Amino acid sequence: MTPRAAKIRVVLAALLVRANEIVSVDTLIDELWGEEPPRTATTTLQVYVSQLRKLLDEADAEYGRDALVTRAPGYELRLDPAQLDLTVFQELYERGQERMERREYEAASRLQRQALALWRGPLLSDTPHGPLLDGTAVRMTEVRTAALEQRIRADLHLGRQQALIGELQSVVAEFPLREEFFAHLMVALYRSGRQADALQVFARLRRGLVEELGIDPGLELQTLHRQILAGDPELLRPAGHGGTVEVSGADRARGPVPGAGPGTPDGPDAPAAHRSVVELPAADQLFTGREEELGALAALLAAPGGRVVVLGGQVGVGKTALATEAAHRAGERFPGGRVLLRMRPDAHEGREGMDGPAAVARIARLYGAEGALPGDARELRDLLRGLTGGRRLLVVLDSVDRADQVEPLAEALPEARFLVTCRRVPPGLDGRVLLLDVPAPRDARRLLVAARRGAGAPDEAEATEIAELCGQLPLALRAAARAEPCAAARFRGAPGRLAELDAVNPGFLDRLGTAYEDVDSTRQREFRLLGLLPEGPFGAESAAAVLGTDAAGARAAVAELVAAGLVREELPSAGRPAYYRLSEPLRLLAADRLAAHEPADSVRTATGRLCATYEEALREVAGQVDGAHSLEWLARQRPAFVTMVRQAARSGLWEQTVRLTDALTGLLETLAAWDDWESCHRLALDAAHRLGDLPAQARLLRSLGDRAWQRRELPAAGELYERALLAADIASDLLERSRALTGLADLRLDAGAVDGAAALLSPALDAAAQDPRARFEALRVMGLLAVECGRPATAEEHFGQCLSEAVVLGDARLESYARRRLAALRAPAPDCSEVRPGVWRLRPAA
CATH class of the missing domain: 1.25.40.10 (Tetratricopeptide repeat domain)
Incomplete structure (x- = not known):
């Protein structure tokens, strides 16, 4: 039975080469469409599977259809091994x-x-x-x-x-x-x-x-x-x-x-x-993806003059697995043999380290040297050169720290190629460098599913979340795969995530911490302090804040941590400087070491500096949130800003908790980030109470009222506006009195109580005095009230004044709203459905 349709043949072939194993939906989609699957890929694949089941049923009426089963996260073709050539x-x-x-x-x-x-x-x-x-x-x-x-x-x-x-x-x-x-x-x-x-x-x-x-x-x-x-x-x-x-x-x-x-x-x-010696670890059955990197390694090893290829990257990123896979695939190009030597000591595996002469001796033994080996390094190199006879060998040197671990072998084996893995490129080692990053999200999911070996693999959504919680780091993914059940809920708690991974895979923390243990005490402290940074990329300014230095000093310090394999560098692109990133497991390791080794006062001081840096960054773009570039940047950074508010509150930095939240409010409203809006303001409100800061309380209560109003939680909005008004009156804060009165007027107008709304707006406008934003809000509701009362000329006057205030503010979002309102008034049927910028009142159908 051979399907005529090429796509169905692909599905059948993929299931056959992995017979009696689960082939994930992701793998099949990749096989069918590569990097550009159609939007309907999953549905189309289901159709192909259905058609394949029919063909199997026609070929074997008794067992054919049942041979192809659906098992998360994909499909499995069950066959007697003797049936498959x-x-x-x-x-x-x-x-x-x-x-x-x-x-x-x-x-x-x-x-x-x-x-x-x-x-x-x-x-x-x-x-x-x-x-x-x-x-x-x-x-x-x-x-x-x-x-x-x-x-x-x-x-x-x-x-x-x-x-x-x-x-x-x-x-x-x-x-x-x-x-x-x-x-x-x-x-x-x-x-x-x-x-x-x-x-x-x-x-x-x-x-x-x-x-x-x-x-x-x-x-x-x-x-x-x-x-x-x-x-x-x-x-x-x-x-x-x-x-x-x-x-x-x-x-x-x-x-x-x-x-x-x-x-x-x-x-x-x-x-x-x-x-012809082949001394490699067994092929890793869990290896998946990395085809681009394997192609790059093959090209580098084949290039003229490419005697030494250096594969670098952070701890746990999969350097050894990639180098081993590359060596297994390189057989035809290296008829003299392929050998992998582990150069770093590993107490967990009971393995001693290896220097250059020891590596020469080891390969000499593999190629047949017997008895006592020469004690002189030159004689030993000559012996190895004679044993291998100038043949083409591939030597993989795993976890190299120093150039002198490679040089004696390079001298002894002039025709050999060397693939060197390391966290940092050793000074003095000449070679072409390929830096390995964490796998793409799809490959990370595949690795997790493959590592489960079919034992209750998580579905795609669950696998995606687990991969994110593991920072897509292969070392962490393989550890997570051992958990029973393998569920995201086991790893969501940041403080206990590393302990959970170590519990299901003993030795995980030891391996993760090797790069940290290898650097000196100064670098260890710098790494620990970086654990204060929120998840995601960070720049030199953020690093400078936690390290207590300037941007140049921070770049130099982080460069050392990049070289040590503790931090990843994201290279600059057009219009964007270089950024850095701690993978999630290493960020948690840094935070764990910070809590264990750094004095509380030092942590609090560093947190304060970091909060100040984030607040400054927010205020710099406060007037630009309507620009596509600024808004996109702010949206990407929102989780980091919210994390900093929480960190400030945890550290008892009450003033900075309030200031950061104030600076963040416009962004949260623009992005309709309801949950973050409420959680940050509740933390800031508690901080304002601790400070006895009534103006801040009034401001935060009114902002929470705005959130509740936009969410149509009208009773809660009314209570919050009333509390804000009370705090503003006690503090003699006319600006917040105006904003609270305007909020209450919005509620009255919503309820159809036009007289009640009108009674609040006049004092609201008076209290606004010369503050353009407060005046804009009061005039906005006055314009809506005029439309509701059938006075379009008055409404046009009020919205014209709104436009003037928006121009004074330099706020393109408010200016655009005022222009839309004026245009709506000139329409044949004026309406006031857009009651606030980007907020529409939905009227029931007649």
Whole structure:
């Protein structure tokens, strides 16, 4: 059964390559439409799944339809593994690999032949590829090539060289850079009495490598060439059940010259230089996304002169996982082997650190060095250079701190490429740098779902919230995935979030804190103080406030923390300076360390400086909230401003609590941020009571009345305006008396009590005196009252005065409102439905 529609084939293929696993809706949407899915993507996918169920039902009336099940956050195709060629192939390949390692060549050849017989051409060749299918096709094609190489190797061990020549000539044409296939062809030709042809194969390969890549064949192939040139009789005898040079990991079955007899490069006396070592951690089954970064790493490693590539980034961002995945995918480009060494000590894993000479010694051992190694560093490097013979290796050095951990290896392995991971680029280390950021939100969700391994994965909304609470940091996401149940509610409480993550994944806090422990006490204190900052990006001015320095000093301090992997830098863009960010887990770590180690007076002082900085920023843009750029910036920053109000109140900074709230009021009203408006004003009102500040109480009560009026909570609005009026009268605050009276007049007019409204407006206008905003509000309600009473000329006069006051204020929002009111009055049917700027009274239909 093969669906005709390409999109349905994509869905089926994605479910098949992940058979008996949940494939998320996000993954399927990505596979179908890439980075630009249509708005109806989820609905369309549901249609495809429904159509696929019908096809499965037609193919198997008894079980077909039930095989495809919906399981949050996606779908699962349940199959007997024996029904899927891909699974059967993998099993046969692994069994053949085991037999090869035991030198049971007949069985190895048979199993690999059976595995290869399952292939009917390139994998998924008739199906469009997205990230999942593309990765699967690349990976399985590599395994297929390994199975072919292993089967040919086994056949050479069994003396079947004559039958292999024709096949190998086709294979080398298909894989013009795979030296192992050329070695097999040369051996097969030589054993068949065709010495000259074998030498021509080498000459053709060497010419191609020199012309295309500027390199010679590897040492093992050159050695084989010399043996054939010399007519070495030992090479004529198949090894039968003799030894082969063993390698490790995914390429264990590969050896340089298969089937050679004793005394030849692949016999038991083979020099260690002919090993092809793969010493990598197992491929991470949870790895997902990062295709752009993997492509960038591959390009950097392949670039001329790119001997050292440095992968940097903050703690927990996934550097090691990305480097490991890149190394697994790079097999064909590094026939000499791929090795990963962990350079940093890890008490949690009981691992000691490694310096440069120790790394040289470790790789020398991997490539066959035995007995006592030279004590002299130069002799040790020379030994390793001889063991590897100038072959192309990829060496991953994980968690490097110093350039001298890399330099001895770089000298010993001149043909190798080095992928170095580090939180900060070590001084003196020359290399091309790729800085790794947290994954995109979609990839973060996928990682969380994958880490659940199908055990009650959260739905998309829940996964999104958990990812946000974890700051999209892979270390935190993997920890959160271990929670039972894996629910956002477990992690919402900021103070206990890190403890919860450490409880479900012991050692999480230790790993998260490694970067903090590695810096000196000055940097530790600076990091702790940054924990006072609200969630989200911050600039040099905010950092300067908490650190008690100027902007230049703050930039220098934060640059050190960026280099240490504790802070991320968001590079400047057009019209926007550089910003910084603490990932959410690290921000919580900073706050936790702040509470434990910083004196309360120091924290309070730093909080006061930070509040002052936020208040100044608010007041700078107070008159520009109608500008699109300013409003967008303010809207993005609103959570940070609200957090600072709460922080000021918690710290007992009563005056700053009031001032910040006053500065924030216009923004909260413009954005209709009802909950924040109320919570900030309640905190500020409590602060004003503690200060005994009656004018502030009047101002805050009146603003809460405005909020209640706009929310149509009219009884509450009336009570708040009355309390505001009382506080204003006691304080002799004419301005707030005017605003409270105007609010009460609005309520009277709402209730149809025009006389009651009129009685309040005259004293409101008198109390406003020369304050343009208070006059604007009183004149606004007077204009609405005139419209309600059928006096359009009077209304026009009042709204004209409103316009004048708005111009004096320089407030484009109020000016626009006055102009709209004047235009409405000149319409055939004047109305007063827009009672305040952006607030309309909805009248019931007649």
